Amino acid sequence: MISYEEKNKILSAVCIEEVIGDFVELKKSGLNYRGLSPFSEEKNPSFIVSPIKKIWKDFSSGKGGDVINFLMEHERLNYVESLRYLAHKYHIDINEKVGGISFNEKDRKRKQQEKILYLMQDYAKNFFVHQLFLTQEGKKNGLCYLINKRGFKMDVIKSFELGYAPVSWTSLTRNALKKGFKLQQLISSGLTSYRRSNYFDCFRQRIMFPIHNLSGKIIGFGGRNIDDTSRYAKYINSSESSIFKKGEMLYGLFQSKRNILKENFCYVVEGYTDVMALHQSGIKNVVSSSGTALTINHLRLIKKFTNNIVIFYDGDYSGIQATLKLIETILDHHMNLRIVFLPDGEDPDSISKKYSHTSIRSVLIKNSYHFISFQQKIYEKFYLDDPINKSCFTMKILNGLSKIGNVFQKVFFLQEAAKILNLRKEFLISELYKMQRKKQNLQKKKESLMQKIPVKRQERKKNCLFKQDGSPLLLIEKKIIKLILIYGHKKLKKEGGTITIGEKLLQFFQKKKQTIRFLSKKHEHLFSTVCSHTKNKKSLLDGKNNEPVHSLSTWNLKKMGFSYDEDHIEQYLDDLLLRYQSLYISHIIKQKMDHYIMNKNSDRKFFLKTIMDLTHLKNEILKKLHRYV
Template identity: 40%
Template sequence: MIDHATVERIIATANIQEVVQDFVSLKKRGVNYLGLCPFHNEKSPSFTVSPAKGIFKCFGCGKGGNSVNFIMELEHLSYFEALKYLGKKYGIEVKERELSLDEVKQNDDRESMMVLNAWAQRHFSDTLYHHIDGKNIGLAYLKERGMRDETIKKFQLGYSLDNRDAFSQSAIKQGFKKEYLVKAGLTIDHEHGLLDRFYGRVIFPIHSISGRVIGFGGRVLRNDKKTAKYLNSPESEIYHKGQTLYGIYFAKQAITRENKCLLVEGYTDVTSLHQAGIENVVASSGTSLTVEQIRLIKRFTPNVTILYDGDAAGIKASLRGIDLVLEEGLNVRVLLLPAGEDPDSFSKTRSAKELLEFIGEKEEDFISFKTNLLLVDAGKDPVKRAGLISDIVRSIGAIPDAIIRTVYIRECSRLLDIEERVLFSEVGSLRRKKYESDQQVVPHDIYAQLQHKELVVPSFVQGVFCEEQEKELIYYLLKYGERVHSTYEDVNGDSFEITVANYIIAEIKNDELEFNNLAYRQLFDEYYRMLNKGEQPEARHFLQHPDVKISELSVDILTSEHIASKLWEKHSAYVESEEMILKLAVPKSVIVYKTKIIQSVMGKLHTQLSVSHKEGNQEQVNAILAQLNQLNQLKMRLSKELDRVVL
């Protein structure tokens, strides 16, 4: 980690006007500066830089933040990479902290392995084009697969001679140590001597997001059933298979531009699609998707389309891992290629325009795809259908967005011929169990005191937008989250302080409510996770957040005047002191938020009631009336609770 003092020094030194002017022409306008936004096309400048506040804000596309956020967004760098960029610009030495001798050696080893990998890539590429075996075997194979020179050179492909130690001996002669050859996974230290890991294989270098070679994949050319067709570098200090995606370095700009990532399985799937003109594509390299890989994609787009080659067994095996993608909040679509085709072969017979048209026409949302796929197997077998429903519920339950969950529940209700309320109940139960299994922010009995049981919001209340109230609650989290809201006693009589953050999170989580503004929800969830880890989130953490959406939101909320809700003003109550904010305004905001949700749902139910009356569906009428009665009682209780808080 970069030490806190260095981070603060960089942020304090990095003048936002100077940083932005490296990329944008600015004109002074009052105390601020104005220019054309670098993040979207505009003719009239709406991009504002405030040197006094140290922030930028575009009123066209909404992006905003500090100097670190600007560099992250513009250069697609991580938080620490952006800090190092600014440190270099302002001559500030960035040391993560004083390293031990072991850590110094580890860093030296990493850099030595990077240098070795860079040389190895050049050696393999040179062998491919200039050695007789490289040309006759490796290059001939790639050409036979339809790969053009520009593609081969773009991805820096190569060939390792079919000689058990040719590469290792060449590396030793160049002065590379055996220690690093083994650590990098290029050489195996065998009892009979050094053995090349990739001998007799076409080489696919694996690049980091910044373009450095961190590992290799090798495709064997011999027809030997005992030999694995593809072989990857082993895990090392510089290569972690589950944390990278093949082709991400070459695809990241196209992914951002297209706002979509195509996910395939193999190296040649990526290279062939690039050659066909489709560049927003990466590969998982045959592994099950990991959270780290998903988050890597999420840095550039929330939209993923997974390309399958029609192998039913393979598809079903991979479905299990896609719930992770849904859980991370990505929009997942699936494209099933025609029988006998894979992305490599399919892209060779079509133009880029035809490929894009096919993808646009044939891709479908993951939940519907999975439901239809599993329905074929389940048939009319009631046991299999029950298992199918559980499987689908598990996938829907992984989706963080309540509105999207609701849409999928309704679609699956239609496909599975099962009542929506049953699916809503099962999804709610699943999410409740998951929440209960998480480590709680405060002890369970304290939660019980915080949340009045008679005020629990019914589980059928889903997907209601209350953006104004959500923003107000986020404001209190950022501004006063660590302050003490009240004191309770636990079952043993011991006093327990409840912070504003504890109070708000308990009220929201216990009623299984979710913010529908995605940025608010992301901030809320991260705040919650940090509390679970024993950390006390500070506003500065979110202002300097590596995710530009979070920093933008924090800047917007904490640099604008807070406006009390209309319901608060209706009661003629005025918050004059911080104590009143903590004791009155915070619980009021929670109650107003829940009241707004109840009112919105009741409005929708009244519309449904009118339709059901006209259709003569008495069973549906009775069900809606029961729900309205339940909500009306809850609304009256909330109103009394609001009066008690205000008065």
């Protein structure tokens, strides 16, 4: 948490036109500034920034707000991250709190160490760039390789801030030590190694690819060996540190995020040069997992900008196998998936050289497939007329279908699968049902095993407020319980008087009683207990010892903390209830879908009308949350 005083200190120092001017080209227009919308394609500027009112308005997309809203919309930062960004830009030191407790000395020391790491990475980037452009070795080995051998243009090389690590064993380390950096700091940054009382550079005779975080800071490097006959690895990366975790970053996301937002989909490729090659061809909504498998954290990063992902890996055997492994993971995270499959075994680098700027987009669209069609093409290419492999192929498709949450998509994909596999739709539905039952039985076995765990261990798990729950609905129910326990007595303004948070929550669930109720019986019981005290006008906490009533004692209030500002608690409450309604409707839609699949004689027209009505209601709620697409 950032205190109210710290927040005002930051916002009072901010010039909104300066902050937005870092992302949008603004021109003075009377008292205001005007520019092209960063959220839509337009030729006439309709994006207005008012320095006097400290607000912005984009008339082409309808978006607007203050400087915090801009950073949240454009950079996909949350509220606290936006304040941190502004504090860093205007060199303001902030004293953050977690759960109401100030950072201790250990936390301040960690932040200072991270600051030094960022400085070292930035110094190394400048050193590598200097070597590439201003030394004979860099020009001969580095630039010659990039321009003549790989076909990259100078503007792309500069926009990605590429550099060159010289052949010398200690060149970077010696220069960094002269600048005042400590040897131990250089080792922890992944730039220097130390062995047998000698230090040496980790990167030598390599093209250097700086890796940026979302705000543009350099967090690490990838180095490409320019000698393909060398016994050393073709690519090496910085060792992991507190600022660089390979499974949590995507190469090219900083350069591509605006285009991903505009295009509303993201290409995922395998390597650094694949990203650069596509950028050079005009495809700028592209990122790379840098040689590692796409992780859940990678997908979460992409979902900040779009829910639509296109896998574009190399067309060789290893690239195809890597793609097949990703399908279920991506579908499991409810993302819309397409896969580029080029029959000639080409890769992003080769395809970008083969086609012109005007034709490459249409080629990629023409050769992109949904997951069933892609798996069909792989089956036809490698496993045709093999019954065993065909049965495995069928099971893979069913596994993918079981991950799809969208009702309409599941129905349409079932129809598509039936055509491709030449099987009756009813048979696929039956097998899908068996698969789901098997998963449910496994879940029941896990739950029965949990019941055999000693009572003390179970109690510890119950009291752990940060235990991961499978259902987002259950997580929000826990947040509602925490909210009413800690802030139930807090008064909010309303027309004609005031209302407490506890009363507002009680009114909400009484009004929605026929359509919405808690999934968890435990949560429903806790909520009812709290509400009964509210009705009797008793405090939620006992006034004598400031402890919760006995029936709520399993909730350890000492460990309850909220990461939002108390000044925004009403907005937080409204958003929480809207999110709960949205997820609850999704839950009902899924139940309706399951019922329809299992009951073959159901009225199809009535089913589709019900689903459409529920989807319309959900979209209305999402509009209020500003998430409607």
